[in-house]
Amino acid sequence: MADPTEPLTYGRYLHLDELLAAQAPLSRPEAHDELLFIIQHQTSELWLKLALHELTGACDDLARDDLALALKRLARVKHVQKQLIEQWSVLATLTPSEYQRFRGFLGTSSGFQSYQYRAVEFLLGAKDPAMLELHADDAAARALLTAALERPSLYDEFLRLLARRGHPVPDDVAHRDVRAAHREDPRLVEVFRTIYDAPERHWDVYETCEELVDIEDNLQLWRFRHLKTVERTIGFRTGTGGTTGASFLRRVLDLSFFPELYAVRTAL
């Protein structure tokens, strides 16, 4: 806790002693490169925390019909995603021989258990209640994921806003069970076709559509860089999280958050 009698300093404000004491390599003898691995993950989790904060903010803005503020927050999310994507180049300096010196100490832990990454996917609409089961013994992780599961996604909020503005978003879509994954719906392609056919008449929602496509594009770039980093460090080994590894990660590249925003391109 901050001591009110002590003058505030840089270190105390940022809790630097806690932050810089939180890197604890497990390998013995300690592998030089484990620190890189830990910091890469910790910085990713910090950026994910900010992305979640901005995405939930943008959901609230859309629910209040404040499209301008939502767009501002989404612009920040895109910059955060750029950091996450660029950061892969640091980890790409980890050679397979270096990684093998500490991989065995990681046990069954895996990025698959990153609940903040999963919450981002949920907020974008890729809901999967089964993912909560991974966190049976972590109440805080479960609470965060449950909240993200139960609130309407960014896409839900955008579609509801379109409905309020008179776009023909079907009622069963606007009032769907938000705990389920979004399912591609041809009726939404028609809604977007009207917008993309006359951008000047629908400028702010048109801009929002393109912003969502940018965010999906960035998430896919992150997934692709992850896959390529995995291939160069562990090849085609199975993952510590129990999946097939690279082939599993290649398959998740097929997961689209906003399928109708891609389908509309074929329809124009």
Ligand code: HEM
């Ligand atoms: C040498 C580095 C890395 C390797 C070899 C690696 C390997 C893997 C593998 C094999 C999986 C599939 C699950 C499993 O069976 O374990 C996975 C999933 C995952 N990893 Fe990594 N990873 C690396 C770095 C990272 C980093 C830096 C992050 C950043 C947070 C990350 C986040 C994730 C996430 C979020 C998943 C789940 C993906 C999904 O379910 O779509 N990984 N990783």
Ligand SMILES: N[C@@H](CC(=O)c1ccccc1NC=O)C(=O)O
């Ligand atoms: N799944 C990785 C291990 C791994 O990358 C990892 C282990 C612990 C914490 C984060 C990790 N990063 C991403 O999956 C592997 O199979 O080598």
